[in-house]
Every structure is written in structure tokens, then in C-alpha cells.
Amino acid sequence: MKNRSLVSINDYSKEEYLKILDLAEEFEKNPRQEIMNGHVVATLFFEPSTRTRLSFESAVNRLGGRILGFADSNSSSATKGETLRDTIKMVCSYADLIVMRHPLEGSARFASEVSTVPVINAGDGANQHPTQTLLDLYSIRKTQGTLENLNIFMVGDLKYGRTVHSLLMAMSQFNATFYFISPDELKMPDEYKRYLKSMGLKFYEFKDFTDIINQADIIYMTRVQKERFSDPIEYERTKNAYILRHHMLKDSRTNMKILHPLPRVNEIHLDVDSSEKAYYFTQALNGVFVRQAIISSILGLK
Amino acid sequence: MKDIKHLVVSAIKDGTVIDHIPAKDLFKVISILGLDHIENQVTFGSNLDSKKLGKKAIIKISGLFFRNEDINKIALVAPEAKLNIIKDYNVIEKKVVEVPDSITGIAKCVNPKCITNNEEIVTKFSVVDKKKVILKCYYCEKITDQDNMRII
Ligand SMILES: [Zn+2]
Numbered sequence: 414m415k416n417r418s419l420v421s422i423n424d425y426s427k428e429e430y431l432k433i434l435d436l437a438e439e440f441e442k443n444p445r446q447e448i449m450n451g452h453v454v455a456t457l458f459f460e461p462s463t464r465t466r467l468s469f470e471s472a473v474n475r476l477g478g479r480i481l482g483f484a485d486s487n488s489s490s491a492t493k494g495e496t497l498r499d500t501i502k503m504v505c506s507y508a509d510l511i512v513m514r515h516p517l518e519g520s521a522r523f524a525s526e527v528s529t530v531p532v533i534n535a536g537d538g539a540n541q542h543p544t545q546t547l548l549d550l551y552s553i554r555k556t557q558g559t560l561e562n563l564n565i566f567m568v569g570d571l572k573y574g575r576t577v578h579s580l581l582m583a584m585s586q587f588n589a590t591f592y593f594i595s596p597d598e599l600k601m602p603d604e605y606k607r608y609l610k611s612m613g614l615k616f617y618e619f620k621d622f623t624d625i626i627n628q629a630d631i632i633y634m635t636r637v638q639k640e641r642f643s644d645p646i647e648y649e650r651t652k653n654a655y656i657l658r659h660h661m662l663k664d665s666r667t668n669m670k671i672l673h674p675l676p677r678v679n680e681i682h683l684d685v686d687s688s689e690k691a692y693y694f695t696q697a698l699n700g701v702f703v704r705q706a707i708i709s710s711i712l713g714l715k
Numbered sequence: 716m717k718d719i720k721h722l723v724v725s726a727i728k729d730g731t732v733i734d735h736i737p738a739k740d741l742f743k744v745i746s747i748l749g750l751d752h753i754e755n756q757v758t759f760g761s762n763l764d765s766k767k768l769g770k771k772a773i774i775k776i777s778g779l780f781f782r783n784e785d786i787n788k789i790a791l792v793a794p795e796a797k798l799n800i801i802k803d804y805n806v807i808e809k810k811v812v813e814v815p816d817s818i819t820g821i822a823k824c825v826n827p828k829c830i831t832n833n834e835e836i837v838t839k840f841s842v843v844d845k846k847k848v849i850l851k852c853y854y855c856e857k858i859t860d861q862d863n864m865r866i867i
Contacts, residue, residue, distance in 0.1 A: 421856065496834055519830040519854025538828050540855055604858065 418525035436706035447477025455508035456482035472704035569635035
């Protein structure tokens with residue numbers, strides 16, 4: 414992984430996922446390790462994402478590194494019409510590593526070609542957000558004790574949700590069985606179902622999850638946005654089927670945990686928060702350890 | 716030797732004849748191969764009857780021979796195309812077009828939010844299905860298929 418960019422979750426092998434997770438575990442036990450020794454990380458956020466940016470910056474700070482960059486494109490030269498190519502060429506002479514978020518898809522891959530230092534993709538439009546996926550894997554392994562042979566439920570917007578697509582690709586390495594629960598309009602795209610078939614993995618599709626929820630080891634919730642529906646009446650009719658409530662969990666497996674990439678809107682009812690099966694807030698905290706692991710392995714410090 | 720007789724009609728002495736081009740894509744083939752920028756003699760016919768394609772086009776280029784990787788670029792628009800290599804009025808070799816594993820330039824990514832549609836970048840695709848000619852963008856990872864393919 415040393416000196417290699419992390420643009421897509423498919424850039425890493427199963428062994429490399431596991432190496433990152435092991436390292437993250439080490440950082441969770443001992444988060445303050447000043448091993449970066451003045452290495453500079455540029456955090457280039459061409460669109461704002463406070464949550465992701467703070468998580469990366471906290472990771473760098475705990476590693477003893479330094480940060481430069483910008484939090485949104487208004488404070489960058491991009492607003493003056495500078496191309497991404499030129500911005501990256503300039504920044505890579507100031508930093509040892511670039512963390513970039515950009516609204517255009519493929520921007521991170523392009524940046525990694527132009528840059529002389531490695532690039533970590535912190536989200537390129539609706540395409541990839543690999544550090545989110547690695548922290549999802551970390552959360553799953555931590556709560557289940559393993560990544561192998563799990564029943565993974567994915568709920569909500571499975572058509573446009575990049576987090577579920579990346580998680581599917583990653584979990585396909587661990588013999589998972591997938592349960593897709595979504596309205597017709599937001600079903601898992603065919604290319605992912607074809608991929609699972611080619612891997613010999615099982616998957617099932619449902620329109621709601623009340624009857625099957627007790628099979629789940631992991632429930633991965635996503636937001637169902639009104640704008641995604643061509644027919645607003647269809648949205649009104651189906652939206653409540655994808656809201657998780659406390660009473661639905663009463664016979665679920667004891668090991669079951671609920672994950673969500675956050676921020677949530679209303680898809681997880683507030684009454685779920687008090688359940689010990691609600692893991693989404695802890696999941697977000699794991700992000701710092703996972704990002705410490707990714708940064709230190711790309712810089713060759715671990 | 717029927718082929719030769721047919722070709723003699725507007726015979727070229729040495730060069731390449733590209734046959735079985737879908738008539739509607741004739742000018743795309745011309746631009747992909749850069750035939751609009753060369754000094755060689757080029758003749759073409761379009762809207763000729765074809766059992767396979769309905770209406771086909773044919774291009775004859777004098778004194779020019781293509782490398783395989785160049786000719787394979789036309790696979791995106793004319794996957795059925797056949798090439799006759801002519802030397803001294805004789806067909807000395809026949810070639811078919813093969814869909815390559817990857818495509819650089821030529822096609823546009825269908826995704827309007829792709830970086831390649833927003834900045835000067837040469838497009839790159841891997842070919843995920845050679846029969847149906849389905850492309851996957853190297854940058855945004857979205858699929859571009861025959862129906863929404865646009866040639867640059
Ligand atoms: Zn693209």
C-alpha cells in the first residue's frame with residue numbers, strides 16, 4: 414500500500430483490507446502515536462463535508478502530522494477557474510499526501526494520475542468513498558468478531574447509494590449473503606447483481622423487511638430521498654416501509670447491529686437510538702482509527 | 716476470385732479497402748481513422764445494399780496500410796467491418812475488426828458528472844462486454860453502452 418493512492422475500494426485486495434483493519438485496531442487501543450513527524454497532508458475539499466474532513470484532520474493530528482488545505486471550493490483557486498489538474502500539480506509540491514473530496518465523479522482517479530504524491534479519495538460525487546467502506550468493514554468485524562459468512566441487509570436507496578455499492582464489493586470477498594430491501598424504483602442495479610452471481614454469492618430482494626429482519630447480522634440503512642422518485646405519490650406510499658423502529662427489533666438476533674453512514678434524516682426512528690443494537694454513532698467514531706491506519710500505511714510509517 | 720473482380724470496379728493498386736461499415740457511421744469511421752487529414756487518395760461509397768447491414772458503406776484508401784491497434788479503434792462503430800489489403804490489384808490479406816480490451820479517446824463518457832466531461836482529459840475505458848461493446852469509464856466507473864455512445 415505504500416505510496417499507492419486509494420481511489421476506489423477495488424484498489425485494495427482482501428488481504429489489504431484486513432491489514433488496514435488490524436492496524437486500525439492497534440490505533441483504537443493507542444490512538445496517540447506521533448509517527449508522522451511533520452509529514453504534511455493536504456485536505457482539499459472542493460465541496461464541504463465537515464464530518465469527513467474533521468475525521469481525517471483528527472487522524473492526522475493524532476499521528477503528529479501537519480495539515481494544509483481548504484474546506485470548500487469558495488476558499489480555493491478553483492473558483493477562479495483553475496483546473497483540477499493545475500490545483501493538484503501545485504498542491505503536490507507542498508504535501509506528502511493529498512486527501513480530496515470533489516463533486517465530480519472520477520476526479521480522484523484523475524488527481525491520482527496528475528499527482529506525484531498519493532491521493533486518498535474522500536468522496537468523488539456519487540462514485541466512491543473508500544475510507545467510509547473500510548470503516549464499515551471495521552465496524553462489522555468489531556461487532557461480529559468476523560467478516561465471514563454474514564447476512565448483510567441493505568435498506569433504502571440501493572440504486573444511487575454509493576456506500577452500499579462499495580460495501581457490497583468489499584463484503585463479496587467474505588462470502589456474505591445479501592438481502593436487498595428497497596422500493597422498486599431504487600433497486601440494486603443489475604451490474605452488482607450480475608457480479609454477485611459471477612462470484613457465486615446469494616442475494617434476495619424484498620420490498621420491506623418486517624418478515625425477514627430476524628435473519629440479519631448487519632442492517633445497513635440508507636436515506637430514501639424524495640427527489641429520487643419520478644412519482645411523488647409513490648414516495649409517499651412507500652417511504653414508511655424503510656423506516657426502522659424500535660419495536661421491529663424485538664426478535665432480531667442478539668449479535669445484530671444497525672449501521673448507517675450518517676447523517677440520517679428520518680430512516681432510523683429516534684426510539685432506536687437507545688437500543689444496544691444501534692451502532693451508527695460508534696461506527697462514525699471508528700472512522701478516525703481507520704483513517705489513521707490508511708494514512709500511516711500509505712506513507713509507509715506502519 | 717469474385718472479390719477481385721468486384722474491387723476492380725474502382726480499383727486501387729495498393730492500399731486498404733474497408734467494407735461492411737454501417738452507412739450511418741461512415742463519417743465516424745473516417746474521423747476515427749483520421750482519413751480527413753491525410754494526403755492519400757480516399758474514395759468511398761455509401762448507402763450500398765447489404766444483406767447483413769441493410770445499408771452499408773465502403774472506403775478505399777490508396778497507399779495506406781493500418782496497424783491492427785489502429786484499425787481496432789473503429790470497432791466501436793463498425794464492429795462488422797472487414798478489411799481487404801490490396802497489393803498490385805490483388806487482395807493479399809483479409810482482416811476483421813477486433814474489439815480491443817481498452818479504448819483511449821474516441822468515445823465520450825455518458826455520465827455528465829464525470830470529470831472527463833468537465834475538464835480537458837482524454838477518456839479511457841475498459842471494454843466489459845466485447846459482443847455488445849459495453850464500456851466502463853476508467854475515471855467515474857460508470858457504464859457507457861452502444862445506445863448512448865457518442866464518438867468524439
Ligand atoms: Zn466517466
